[in-house]
Amino acid sequence: MILGKVIGTVWSTRKDENLVGAKFLIVRHIDLEYKPKEATVIAVDSVGAGVGEIVIVAQGSSARQTTFTKNKPVDAVIMAIVDKLDISIKEKQKETVVL
């Protein structure tokens, strides 16, 4: 899964009939310090996320593994809303680890 921030919504009237009722959100990829990256993705919401929230997006065929998106043409789904990240800076900065 990837970390992202919801930056907007997408409205569309003409779409695949399977997608009627879906809530599409634009999610910008962010790094561990919440700094925005270049990439954005359009994801179907499964948890009730809103603009401005930090979310986790599952991509690929796994995105079809919810009751709503099952067998539908969806490849990205928001599956959690982040409360807090607990990052060990020391571990992050290590370039290599001793195996």
Added chain:
Amino acid sequence: MQLGKIIGTIWATRKYEAVTGYKMQFVQPINSEGKNIGEPIIALDTVGAGTGEIIYYVTASEAVIPLDVDMAPVDASIVGIVDSINLES
């Protein structure tokens, strides 16, 4: 499957019902020499790993198989903790 190192934990109260009870961890992918490869990803923990540990994880829809539920929107799952690695060359 890929090798990785756990660099942190995510707290999320609101998440998809099927994954309630599973911890989500930040995983930095590494190669067999222990060097960082690419960007960190988020993976569901099915083995009880902790920060700093070397693990291996599965990606894509196979990541749902180790979970107790039939369907869950999960594209990466930690499936084992590495004790040691033996490289011949």
